[in-house]
Amino acid sequence: MSSFQILADELAALQSMPDSARLTTEEAAKALALMGAPYTPKTLTKMRYTTTTGPRPVKVGHFVSYELGDLRRFAGLDSAVSHAVR
Structure with missing residues (x-):
């Protein structure tokens, strides 16, 4: 399987997931x-603590996650405004 096909499959799986x-x-x-907004995990971690821009993290205890809908808005794939201010 080509790397292009792998990326296409990953993007299709991502698009089928709910917000x-x-x-x-x-x-x-x-x-x-995959959405065209390349950020590293390290950058996302820094954004949680040093800026008010970026996708909104969801914290449960020490576990941090991101809702896919927020990631889509942040990447500009949704018509809603991204979370510029929390």
Whole structure:
């Protein structure tokens, strides 16, 4: 299987997921890259603590995740405004 086909399959799987799906920081970074907004997990972690821009993290105890709908808005794939201010 070619790398293009693998990326196409990953993008199709991502598009079939509901907005409420929660992704880990690593999964969120990969999803954003597939959406055309390449951020590393390290950058997403820094954004949680140093800026008010970026996708909104969901914290449950020490576990951090991101809702897919927020990632889509942040990447500009949704008509809603991204979370510029929390």
